[in-house]
Amino acid sequence: MTVNELIEKTGYRPLNVSSGYREISGIYNCDLMSVVMSKGFAGAAWVTIMANINAVAVAALTDMAVIVLSEGAALDSVMVEKAKIQDINVVQSDKPIFETSLEIYELMQNA
Amino acid sequence: MLSLSYDLHIHSCLSPCGDNESTPANIVGMAYVKGLDVIALSDHNSSKNCAVAKEVADAYGVTLICAMELTTSEECHVLMLMPSLEKALELDEYVHQRIMPIQNSPELFGEQLIKNSDDETVGIEDTLLISATSISFSQAFPLAESFGGVALPAHVDKSTTSVISNLGFIPPDSTFKSFEMKNISRLEEFRSGYPYLQSCKAITNSDAHYLQDINEPVNFLHAEEKSAAAVIEALRHPSILQE
Numbered sequence: 001m002t003v004n005e006l007i008e009k010t011g012y013r014p015l016n017v018s019s020g021y022r023e024i025s026g027i028y029n030c031d032l033m034s035v036v037m038s039k040g041f042a043g044a045a046w047v048t049i050m051a052n053i054n055a056v057a058v059a060a061l062t063d064m065a066v067i068v069l070s071e072g073a074a075l076d077s078v079m080v081e082k083a084k085i086q087d088i089n090v091v092q093s094d095k096p097i098f099e100t101s102l103e104i105y106e107l108m109q110n111a
Numbered sequence: 112m113l114s115l116s117y118d119l120h121i122h123s124c125l126s127p128c129g130d131n132e133s134t135p136a137n138i139v140g141m142a143y144v145k146g147l148d149v150i151a152l153s154d155h156n157s158s159k160n161c162a163v164a165k166e167v168a169d170a171y172g173v174t175l176i177c178a179m180e181l182t183t184s185e186e187c188h189v190l191m192l193m194p195s196l197e198k199a200l201e202l203d204e205y206v207h208q209r210i211m212p213i214q215n216s217p218e219l220f221g222e223q224l225i226k227n228s229d230d231e232t233v234g235i236e237d238t239l240l241i242s243a244t245s246i247s248f249s250q251a252f253p254l255a256e257s258f259g260g261v262a263l264p265a266h267v268d269k270s271t272t273s274v275i276s277n278l279g280f281i282p283p284d285s286t287f288k289s290f291e292m293k294n295i296s297r298l299e300e301f302r303s304g305y306p307y308l309q310s311c312k313a314i315t316n317s318d319a320h321y322l323q324d325i326n327e328p329v330n331f332l333h334a335e336e337k338s339a340a341a342v343i344e345a346l347r348h349p350s351i352l353q354e
Contacts, residue, residue, distance in 0.1 A: 032185075032186055032243065033186060033241075033242075033243070034186065034211050034213070034242045034243035037211075037213055037239075037242070038211075038213070050271065051270070051271065052270075052271040052272070053128070054220075054241060057216075057219040057220050060219050061216060061219055074270055076270075076271075086219070
């Protein structure tokens with residue numbers, strides 16, 4: 001499933017989608033940046049509440065497919081600018097982390 | 112008792128997110144031009160630009176507190192204000208041994224530059240300085256005291272990297288007596304939501320990552336004299352501080 005397909009199927013709000021063709025390889029959950037830095041993986045849909053500029057840098061570092069801000073995590077405008085510059089997809093879900101992750105998981109199973 | 116204008120949270124080009132124009136010499140020069148009495152250089156998890164900042168500050172007559180903004184294991188930010196350059200460098204060494212050994216990627220996070228008083232780059236920090244350390248939030252305060260300094264929870268009203276955003280509460284074993292607000296107009300909201308803060312002094316700083324963001328001399332605190340040690344002492348005893 002690509003990031004574009006994810007948005008189409010879930011209605012998550014696209015905050016920056018500059019490479020929607022990216023294929024999602026799996027789901028990753030964590031809200032501590034230093035752990036994400038060592039455990040995040042390429043192609044991940046990273047479901048998190050970490051809405052800050054460093055989240056974008058860490059997603060770039062680990063080559064994740066998309067940051068899925070959940071719980072309607074408040075948006076930082078600097079983060080969106082940074083996401084555009086570093087070509088990182090960011091979408092927003094109003095659901096909690098578990099429900100959001102489960103939704104993506106089920107879509108991936110049925111893809 | 113003196114009334115001192117202050118800005119105790121300023122980042123230099125050593126912080127990856129700090130602008131490269133924010134050299135220690137430029138920061139001190141800006142503080143001098145603005146007429147600030149006391150500033151603190153507080154890079155993420157490092158005091159390695161404090162030596163040159165202190166040298167320039169002494170020449171300008173600006174009181175500089177050698178400091179750092181510690182990232183705790185919970186990724187809460189805590190300002191660590193040290194009484195001297197020597198103590199700041201000891202703390203720097205202590206923290207450096209306890210930070211996650213992750214290499215900086217300058218193109219993603221930004222450069223981490225150590226400067227001399229002529230703004231020339233004399234060193235580059237390779238370890239990513241914004242990472243977490245193994246020092247917990249509760250450990251940070253006695254740690255600062257053990258170096259003769261004082262620690263303050265940074266920007267408690269910020270939606271990320273603050274004690275409240277990351278822990279959700281003020282730990283009941285807390286001992287701090289002063290804290291930092293990013294937006295001081297929200298002070299009453301935070302004091303009523305987190306009663307521990309009612310007995311503490313609130314200060315507000317720029318958290319400047321760019322030279323132009325350093326505060327004007329509009330915030331004041333009271334100290335016995337214009338020195339790092341006196342400001343640290345004042346922040347330990349909020350009753351003698353002006354609201």
